Structure formats: C-alpha cells, structure tokens
Amino acid sequence: MADAILLERQTGALTREEQNLLARIDAWFIAHRDEFIADLIAWVSIPSISDETAAAPGAPFGPQVARIFDHVARCAKELDFATESHDGYAISVFFGEGPQDIGLVSHLDVVPAGENWTVEPFEPFTRDGFVVGRGASDNKGPALLDLYLLRAFRDLGVKLKRRIRVIYGGAEETGMADMQYYAENAPVPQLSIISDGGFPVNFAQKGGLNLVLHIPTGPLLADFRAGVAENAVPATASLRLKGRTTDLIERLLLRVPEDLRAVLSLREDDGDAILVARGQSGHAAFPENTTNAILLLFRALILTGIVEGADLAATETVSRILQDPWGIGAGIAREDRDTGKLTLNGGIILPADGGFNLHIDIRYPISADAEELTTILGAAIAPVGGTLRVARHAKPVYIDRTSSLVELLQTTFDTIAGTQTEPFSMGGGTHARVLPRSITFGPGFGRMPDILFDGEPVNRRPDFIPDGHGSAHGPDEFVDIENLRRAFRVYAVALPRLDRWLDTGQFSDV
Numbered sequence: 239m240a241d242a243i244l245l246e247r248q249t250g251a252l253t254r255e256e257q258n259l260l261a262r263i264d265a266w267f268i269a270h271r272d273e274f275i276a277d278l279i280a281w282v283s284i285p286s287i288s289d290e291t292a293a294a295p296g297a298p299f300g301p302q303v304a305r306i307f308d309h310v311a312r313c314a315k316e317l318d319f320a321t322e323s324h325d326g327y328a329i330s331v332f333f334g335e336g337p338q339d340i341g342l343v344s345h346l347d348v349v350p351a352g353e354n355w356t357v358e359p360f361e362p363f364t365r366d367g368f369v370v371g372r373g374a375s376d377n378k379g380p381a382l383l384d385l386y387l388l389r390a391f392r393d394l395g396v397k398l399k400r401r402i403r404v405i406y407g408g409a410e411e412t413g414m415a416d417m418q419y420y421a422e423n424a425p426v427p428q429l430s431i432i433s434d435g436g437f438p439v440n441f442a443q444k445g446g447l448n449l450v451l452h453i454p455t456g457p458l459l460a461d462f463r464a465g466v467a468e469n470a471v472p473a474t475a476s477l478r479l480k481g482r483t484t485d486l487i488e489r490l491l492l493r494v495p496e497d498l499r500a501v502l503s504l505r506e507d508d509g510d511a512i513l514v515a516r517g518q519s520g521h522a523a524f525p526e527n528t529t530n531a532i533l534l535l536f537r538a539l540i541l542t543g544i545v546e547g548a549d550l551a552a553t554e555t556v557s558r559i560l561q562d563p564w565g566i567g568a569g570i571a572r573e574d575r576d577t578g579k580l581t582l583n584g585g586i587i588l589p590a591d592g593g594f595n596l597h598i599d600i601r602y603p604i605s606a607d608a609e610e611l612t613t614i615l616g617a618a619i620a621p622v623g624g625t626l627r628v629a630r631h632a633k634p635v636y637i638d639r640t641s642s643l644v645e646l647l648q649t650t651f652d653t654i655a656g657t658q659t660e661p662f663s664m665g666g667g668t669h670a671r672v673l674p675r676s677i678t679f680g681p682g683f684g685r686m687p688d689i690l691f692d693g694e695p696v697n698r699r700p701d702f703i704p705d706g707h708g709s710a711h712g713p714d715e716f717v718d719i720e721n722l723r724r725a726f727r728v729y730a731v732a733l734p735r736l737d738r739w740l741d742t743g744q745f746s747d748v
Contacts, residue, residue: 250649256731259396260654263730266390267723274386275364275719277313281346281378282362282371284309288347288409296326299347299416303408306346310385310406319388327419331404333388339403340736341430342729343417343669343676344381345410348373350466352519353473354713356703368700368716375717376710380433380681381406383722387729396730398737403427410434410669411469413448413630417669428740430676432668436685437728438651440678441639442663443671444523444577444601446632447608449615453556454593454623456549464532465586468599470711471563472585473519475531479511479544487511490542501529502538513538519712522583522599523665524684525563527706532584533560551622556596559618560584565600569614574605577634577663597629601665604634632671642744647679650732655691655724679732681725684710691724 252260267274289300297304307329311321314331322330351359351372362371369379384404391402403425407416420426448468455462457480464475479487484506491499503514515538517531536557539545545553561567565582572580586597602611608631616626637644639661652658662685670676683689687697698718699708707714 250653252653252731259394259730260727262394263390263727266394267386267726270386270389271719271723274382275369278369278374278379278382279362279364279371281306281310281382282369282373283360285351285360286347286373286408287350288412290412298326299408299412303347307406307408310346314385317389324420324424326408327416328405328407328424330424331385331388331406332401333392334398334401336398336400338400339425339427340398340400340733340740341403341405341427341673341676342384342387343405343407343430343432343673344377344384344434345407345416345669346378346381347408347411348376348378349411349470349711352466352470352711352713354516354519354707356707356714359715365702366700367719369719370700370703370714370716372715374715375682376715377410377434379717379722380725383681383726383729384433387726387733390726390730396734398734400428400737400740402733405430407669411467414632414667414669414672417672421673426674428675429736430673431729431732431736432670432673432676432678433681433729434668435664435666435678435680436662436682437680437725438659439644439647439661440664440668440670441637441644441661442577442604443635443667443678444580444603444663444665445606445608445634446630446667446671447600447602447611447628448630449598449600449612450627450629451596451598451615451619452590452593452625453552453596453619454548455552456545456547458545458549459552459594460592461589462587462594463589464535465584465597467711468585468597469522469583470585471520471522471525471528471583472517472531473713474514474516475535476512476514477535477539478507479513482511482544483509484511487513487542487544490544491538493543494538494541498534498538498541501534518706520709521666521711522585523581523601523667525581525583528563530560530563530584532587533557548622552593555619555622555624556584559615568618570600570611572603572606574603576636577603577605578665579603580606581665601667602634604636632667635670637677643677643739646735646739647677647732650735651680651728654728654731655689656693657689657691659686659689680728681722683721696721696724
C-alpha cells in the first residue's frame with residue numbers, strides 16, 4: 239500500500255481500478271446531467287445573501303440563508319443522506335461510515351447582485367450548456383457538485399475507510415463567521431478539501447484586511463453612496479449635485495478627457511443633476527480588467543471643479559488611496575515571490591457622521607505586516623481629519639508547496655487533465671483561513687483559462703452575455719456545466735487517494 243501511495247504522489251499514474259472508476263463516473267454524470275442543472279437552477283433562484291442585521295434565533299445570517307439551508311437539507315434528506323444543522327451557521331451532509339471524516343467544504347451564501355446585469359440575477363436559466371445567475375459559480379455550482387459526489391459514490395459502490403462530510407457554510411462572503419463557529423462547535427474533519435477556489439492546488443492565500451475609513455466631507459459629498467460589497471469592485475457610482483442643473487454640469491464636463499466622459503452619464507431629478515460613473519465590476523482579489531466606479535466619479539468631480547473645500551480634500555484623499563488596485567497610490571504596495579502583489583479595493587461608501595465611511599478590502603502577501611499597512615493608511619487620511627478602524631483581519635494561509643499533500647493533489651489533477659501545472663497562491667480567501675486541516679483544491683479553471691483539459695479548452699463562455707460580464711462577483715455570473723463535469727472527475731479520484739494518504743499519518747503537511 240505504501241508503495242502504491244508513493245507512486246500516486248510522484249507520478250499521478252492512474253491504476254486500472256481508477257481508470258474504470260473514471261469511466262463509470264463519466265457515465266453517471268451524463269445520466270444525471272439534466273437533473274443536476276435543474277437542481278442548480280433551484281438553488282440559484284434563492285437570493286441567499288448573508289445579512290446579520292436580519293438575524294433571528296436559528297438564523298444568524300438572516301432569512302434567505304436559512305431558506306437555502308432548509309432547501310438543501312430537504313434535497314439531501316430526499317436522497318436518503320443524513321444531515322446535521324449547526325445552529326444556523328452551517329449544515330452537514332454525510333455519506334459512508336468510519337471513525338473519522340474527510341470534509342468537502344463550500345458555501346451557499348452569495349454576494350449581492352450589484353448592477354449592470356443584462357438578465358435577472360435571481361431568475362437563473364440554462365442555455366448552451368451554461369447556467370446563469372448570481373451564485374452559479376460562486377459557489378452553488380461547486381456546492382451542488384459536492385452533494386452529487388456523495389450520490390455517485392453511493393450509486394457506484396465506492397467505499398472509503400472514512401466518512402465523507404459535506405459542509406455548507408452561510409457567511410463565506412461576509413467574513414466567514416459560519417466556519418469560525420463550526421470550527422469551534424462542531425467536529426472538524428481529519429482533512430478537508432475546500433471546493434471554492436481554482437485548480438490545481440492552492441498552497442497559500444494572502445492575508446485579508448478589511449478597514450473602514452471615516453472621511454469628513456463638505457455638504458456635497460455628505461450623502462455619497464456607492465458599492466454593494468467590500469470584496470466586489472463597484473460597477474457604478476452616482477452623486478446628486480444639489481442646486482446644480484444638468485446644463486451647468488454638461489458645460490463643466492467639457493473639461494473632462496473624452497475617455498472619462500465616455501463612462502459618465504447625467505440625468506435630472508427634482509431639479510438636481512445626478513452624475514453617474516460606470517466602471518467594470520469584478521472580484522476584489524482579482525482586480526485585473528476591473529475599473530472602480532468610485533475613482534472614476536471622483537476624478538470627474540475634481541476635473542470639473544465642482545468640489546471645493548472639505549469636499550475637495552476628501553475627494554483628493556480617497557482618489558489617491560484608490561488610484562490603483564495594487565496599493566501604490568496609497569503607499570502600501572507590497573509583493574513577494576510566493577503570494578504576489580497586494581491588492582486594495584474600495585468597495586463601499588456610505589454616509590456617516592458629517593462625511594462618509596469608505597469600506598476597504600486589502601489582500602496582502604505573506605511577507606507584509608498588517609499593522610504597518612493600517613498605520614500607513616491612518617496617516618494618509620489624518621490630514622483631512624479621517625479616522626480608521628479594523629473591521630476584520632484574517633492572517634495569511636500557507637502550506638509548504640513541496641509537501642506530500644500538495645504533491646498528491648497536484649499530480650492527480652495533472653494526470654486526469656492531461657496537462658502540467660504548478661500549485662498557486664491567491665488573494666481570494668476561502669474557508670481554509672478558518673477551518674483547521676483544510677486545503678483549497680478546485681473546482682474552477684479561471685486561473686489558467688488557456689489550458690486544455692483532456693485535450694479540450696476550458697475557457698468557453700456564453701456568446702449571449704457582454705464581454706467583461708460573467709465573473710463570480712460581477713454581472714451575469716455563469717458556470718459552465720462541462721467544467722463542473724471535469725472537476726467531478728478530478729474529485730472522484732482525489733478523494734479515494736486522500737483516504738489512502740491519510741493512512742500514512744502525514745498530518746504535519748496541513
């Protein structure tokens with residue numbers, strides 16, 4: 239057995255038994271594909287946005303998260319799987335027997351819909367092999383895949399020494415209080431795969447620092463609002479220019495460069511001009527190809543000369559901080575070999591106490607110091623009377639990329655995909671931050687869109703949604719069912735391999 243495990247880890251070579259399992263897994267998924275899509279549409283239609291302000295007994299994240307938990311638990315019970323509720327913070331679904339568990343962990347909450355959708359975000363549909371709707375890819379498609387793995391293993395007679403425990407959280411997008419509670423109050427699996435990331439193996443995650451910057455303003459910006467989530471780049475920002483007519487603003491906009499004017503629009507409401515900037519939304523941890531609408535609007539305000547006094551000081555200060563998504567303008571740019579560049583996103587602005595609160599999401603490399611970053615930003619806003627508080631802080635996650643666990647998962651993916659890739663680090667945060675003995679492994683392909691999986695491309699996208707749309711936190715979010723089938727194949731081999739690897743007792747790897 240030890241020799242077989244060593245061979246798997248070093249070469250990833252499939253045994254005859256694994257080749258047979260893959261053939262049966264493929265046939266099983268194809269037979270259940272339509273049912274899978276119908277279930278996913280039902281899950282996505284529930285707007286399960288975590289909302290602690292609407293908490294109730296047994297529903298700490300509000301009624302919609304409780305609703306999706308009830309729906310998924312009912313689905314599992316109808317399939318004759320045992321379930322367990324963890325006080326409304328999470329639910330578990332079980333398959334198999336054994337004194338210990340292997341976990342499959344994902345989440346059922348979603349970010350708010352946001353703006354610029356061309357379809358209704360919570361009226362999901364399938365077309366051309368895609369399912370479109372908020373949460374289809376992050377993370378309800380992968381979450382449903384976990385449940386279907388239990389079904390396939392049971393139907394095909396796949397037996398492990400350990401029980402598989404699927405764990406669904408309800409607040410991954412809002413600070414991970416779901417899995418923090420679980421880790422403190424429920425059985426932690428011997429080892430867990432977090433199915434809420436990308437392939438191949440994620441060996442490191444940047445630290446997560448969420449700050450609230452209070453910026454005093456004058457009367458014009460005191461009611462400024464923008465954004466829907468700290469970890470989503472704002473798609474639009476708007477400001478009511480009280481006492482200013484559209485004719486006046488149109489003349490002032492002639493001072494703005496043509497490329498900036500192209501993303502601005504103007505309308506009148508009750509005698510006031512309302513100026514709107516359109517950016518490009520996306521996930522805060524992956525700011526490439528995104529544009530923060532807050533920064534666009536502030537640039538326009540400065541160039542037109544509309545803002546003055548405290549309003550101008552606030553606008554200039556925030557514009558410097560949000561100048562770029564890498565923290566250069568803010569003075570906190572950091573980078574290292576293992577985890578790359580720091581990212582900074584101004585996700586939300588809300589009125590507060592004679593000014594506004596700017597909610598910032600920072601993902602910092604493992605070599606950076608969170609306290610130093612906080613000090614620098616505090617000093618940057620001090621000249622305008624700004625103050626800062628830390629809303630949340632999650633330390634970086636790191637697993638030795640040369641460990642036997644990383645090597646086993648990496649070679650398993652490469653063998654099934656017929657490719658050669660490398661473990662990766664990322665700025666996105668998963669439940670691996672808070673759940674002990676866990677590692678993020680798939681099921682997405684967004685980090686390597688140009689690879690071929692078993693000779694086929696993975697970067698197919700719907701031709702019926704606009705370019706720039708479709709990302710996990712952006713408008714018109716979609717998931718490719720064929721890519722989920724590919725992930726299904728990887729997990730079907732990886733789980734039995736992990737079961738055997740755990741017999742070696744190499745727990746120091748995690």
